[in-house]
Amino acid sequence: MPESIRDAALACKLAAQAVAELDSHAKTALLDDIANELAANATAILAANADDLAAARQAGATPAFLDRLALDPQRLRDLVKGIRAIARMPDPVGRVTRRRRARKGFVIERVRVPLGVVALIYEARPNVTADAAALCLKAGNGVILRGGSEAVRSNRAIAGCLHRALARAGLPRHAVLLLDQDRAAMLELLQLSDIVDLAIPRGGEGLIRFVTEHARVPVIKHYKGVCHLYVDAAADFDHAIELAIDGKCSRPAACNAIETLLVHAGAAPAFLPRAAAALRARGVELVGDEGARALVPDMPAATEADYAAEYLALKLAVRVVEDVDAAIAHIRKFGSDHTEVIATEDAETADHFVHALRAAVVMVNASSRFSDGGELGLGAEIGISTTRLHAYGPMGAEALTIERFVLRGHGEVRHPESRTHTPS
Amino acid sequence: MPESIRDAALACKLAAQAVAELDSHAKTALLDDIANELAANATAILAANADDLAAARQAGATPAFLDRLALDPQRLRDLVKGIRAIARMPDPVGRVTRRRRARKGFVIERVRVPLGVVALIYEARPNVTADAAALCLKAGNGVILRGGSEAVRSNRAIAGCLHRALARAGLPRHAVLLLDQDRAAMLELLQLSDIVDLAIPRGGEGLIRFVTEHARVPVIKHYKGVCHLYVDAAADFDHAIELAIDGKCSRPAACNAIETLLVHAGAAPAFLPRAAAALRARGVELVGDEGARALVPDMPAATEADYAAEYLALKLAVRVVEDVDAAIAHIRKFGSDHTEVIATEDAETADHFVHALRAAVVMVNASSRFSDGGELGLGAEIGISTTRLHAYGPMGAEALTIERFVLRGHGEVRHPESRTHTPS
Numbered sequence: 001m002p003e004s005i006r007d008a009a010l011a012c013k014l015a016a017q018a019v020a021e022l023d024s025h026a027k028t029a030l031l032d033d034i035a036n037e038l039a040a041n042a043t044a045i046l047a048a049n050a051d052d053l054a055a056a057r058q059a060g061a062t063p064a065f066l067d068r069l070a071l072d073p074q075r076l077r078d079l080v081k082g083i084r085a086i087a088r089m090p091d092p093v094g095r096v097t098r099r100r101r102a103r104k105g106f107v108i109e110r111v112r113v114p115l116g117v118v119a120l121i122y123e124a125r126p127n128v129t130a131d132a133a134a135l136c137l138k139a140g141n142g143v144i145l146r147g148g149s150e151a152v153r154s155n156r157a158i159a160g161c162l163h164r165a166l167a168r169a170g171l172p173r174h175a176v177l178l179l180d181q182d183r184a185a186m187l188e189l190l191q192l193s194d195i196v197d198l199a200i201p202r203g204g205e206g207l208i209r210f211v212t213e214h215a216r217v218p219v220i221k222h223y224k225g226v227c228h229l230y231v232d233a234a235a236d237f238d239h240a241i242e243l244a245i246d247g248k249c250s251r252p253a254a255c256n257a258i259e260t261l262l263v264h265a266g267a268a269p270a271f272l273p274r275a276a277a278a279l280r281a282r283g284v285e286l287v288g289d290e291g292a293r294a295l296v297p298d299m300p301a302a303t304e305a306d307y308a309a310e311y312l313a314l315k316l317a318v319r320v321v322e323d324v325d326a327a328i329a330h331i332r333k334f335g336s337d338h339t340e341v342i343a344t345e346d347a348e349t350a351d352h353f354v355h356a357l358r359a360a361v362v363m364v365n366a367s368s369r370f371s372d373g374g375e376l377g378l379g380a381e382i383g384i385s386t387t388r389l390h391a392y393g394p395m396g397a398e399a400l401t402i403e404r405f406v407l408r409g410h411g412e413v414r415h416p417e418s419r420t421h422t423p424s
Numbered sequence: 425m426p427e428s429i430r431d432a433a434l435a436c437k438l439a440a441q442a443v444a445e446l447d448s449h450a451k452t453a454l455l456d457d458i459a460n461e462l463a464a465n466a467t468a469i470l471a472a473n474a475d476d477l478a479a480a481r482q483a484g485a486t487p488a489f490l491d492r493l494a495l496d497p498q499r500l501r502d503l504v505k506g507i508r509a510i511a512r513m514p515d516p517v518g519r520v521t522r523r524r525r526a527r528k529g530f531v532i533e534r535v536r537v538p539l540g541v542v543a544l545i546y547e548a549r550p551n552v553t554a555d556a557a558a559l560c561l562k563a564g565n566g567v568i569l570r571g572g573s574e575a576v577r578s579n580r581a582i583a584g585c586l587h588r589a590l591a592r593a594g595l596p597r598h599a600v601l602l603l604d605q606d607r608a609a610m611l612e613l614l615q616l617s618d619i620v621d622l623a624i625p626r627g628g629e630g631l632i633r634f635v636t637e638h639a640r641v642p643v644i645k646h647y648k649g650v651c652h653l654y655v656d657a658a659a660d661f662d663h664a665i666e667l668a669i670d671g672k673c674s675r676p677a678a679c680n681a682i683e684t685l686l687v688h689a690g691a692a693p694a695f696l697p698r699a700a701a702a703l704r705a706r707g708v709e710l711v712g713d714e715g716a717r718a719l720v721p722d723m724p725a726a727t728e729a730d731y732a733a734e735y736l737a738l739k740l741a742v743r744v745v746e747d748v749d750a751a752i753a754h755i756r757k758f759g760s761d762h763t764e765v766i767a768t769e770d771a772e773t774a775d776h777f778v779h780a781l782r783a784a785v786v787m788v789n790a791s792s793r794f795s796d797g798g799e800l801g802l803g804a805e806i807g808i809s810t811t812r813l814h815a816y817g818p819m820g821a822e823a824l825t826i827e828r829f830v831l832r833g834h835g836e837v838r839h840p841e842s843r844t845h846t847p848s
Binding site: 020021100102104106108113114115116193197198212213216218219236238239240242243245246249250343350354355356358359360361362363364365366367369370371375376377387388389390391392393394402403404405406407408409410411412413414415417418419 | 444445524526528530532537538539540617621622636637640642643660662663664666667669670673674767774778779780782783784785786787788789790791793794795799800801811812813814815816817818826827828829830831832833834835836837838839841842843
């Protein structure tokens, strides 16, 4: 008889308690063992992945879909390397972030503890299965993985490795629970507010909307990235062109790629023709407003839909704006609170841009593509939150923990009358 | 024509942007002006409150309900004093919590920004109206207040003061939005996921359950406190008795009062009769398990329901447990992740208790009644979160902000090929 979703999730919650009690050393050893197990089972994992790929191809999956689904020896080596890197990262659990002595004598500490059970709901990306499990375990959590059904064989092969490593560490296999049932099972999972501490949906807007609509458990959204580069009148134009190229071309399908280039009207005549030529030389298709089209030949008009779009492709919308405030107004209207960039050598304008925008990541004179857990020093990331709650921006292991209070005293009471009992 | 909930909330979101841009000095001045305005309008506020009280009395409200609803000159003075204290607290917004230079040269900062719009849903407690608004404004947020309808006249009088102070500061009145419509309006509010960044329900289990069930916006729950005091074999019994008295008697209706006393079997014969006598001398009704009843005369048997109850009254359940692990198991089963206390002079046992339990606040040799924003150094609190996400335990102004990333560079790009454009 198959286990019910509730029973399985409850087993994960119990297992999470055992994970929470592991010390840093034990967690490092567990993650190293997971890395070893994945490396040792590369052939089986790749064979399972080949079956997933064949089935997806037969079902008419797009090349982009197949690319996300595909593992190969190099990707698997990178995955193993990534897990070893997570193993080496500082342990967020037990970290004392603040300590103070109260007037009354006791000492108050803020200490990080695991969240408990984290549910990750994602698409057919088998690398996420191993990555997310490693980050959750590092942070002392149990994890429920519900990946896209097209990756079911790859995910099972990877989960097998995770379970063997857990077993060798004397931990219950339910610490990593792979759910490969249907959407009804996912729906059931999202109702378990007494078990699941956090659900993280990662994927297209449809998936995220579905999870948000139906969840009774807390959700941190990882929405689309409509990121902007604003080139100020006081920008270094060479740098700004490089930021545009890096932001658009280095990985167009990434959520931290730029989708719109905003250019100060004073900078546009000198900057825009050069930038457009450099971008077009790399195959970028440009659309623009009237101001931009007056400076760049053969550029189709941009619509409101263009400014709202996350192209995820070599396409860029361009708009000439009157000043930094017009750029800010545009970003407030069309931005997705993911990552915004200003190119300027004027410190005051930079500060104004930083303070006026509440995006998770704001960059001054640096590429939007640095908006990534690895690049920002988190070691690895479970995703990029655009929810302004708990975590905002790239989420590493620390974002899978929470600060609580620990108070150590010497019998202090709040009301002096509590002292007046009969002494022994 | 009355404003729609959505339009009003949207106006609050826009107003919140203006609040977010205030510097620390302006916020202090605003809060001081609010305090002055409340003090200057004490007579009108108390008259409105007297009308609320009369109506509630006529409707048959309980004494406890009337007590929460009631303001008097002293309570109003305390409220004003509290707002002046919030004004003097350090500003959490703009605080740089971490700074590092990446290998690539840019500097990464973690900086606190306001959440945006916070909705507070609470019962008929007019002091919360002023308190919550002050804390939200301090943290640079807009706030939507939906208090119990029985306090409508008091809340309107207080909101009037808030609005006059906002107007004098040149801020839109919608920065503090008082919703005194019916439950349907609250339902509509809880759907506005593009406007409301956080909903905090404060009150009885029914209210919290209603909000959690219906919200499409993020919710931080402030559930009941089933707090325990565990007296270890190695406890200082005099201290432990004082902790029991303070925890139960200093304010029985508070959520940080203790509801169950767990006593190590080795300590029980010496400790329990004395503790029971001291508690009974203060009017505490005791119920207990077999082990406790064997040591204390005339104590009725405790049921499972007793161990799960938040009495909020001078009643205490008592249980003799074999050791600290049995105490931990009891708390894991019946605790509400609010506040747990151990009395022991044995450091190892204390550490084991602290690590094994994941309550928001864990105390060693100090009263559960210190689980309070003021006592823990937060200055004031908007509530006590038992949700293990974003904030856990007492929430002050800082918990109404979120850390984001600010990166300052010199034109750094992620991929070196982005540099190879035609130079000027």
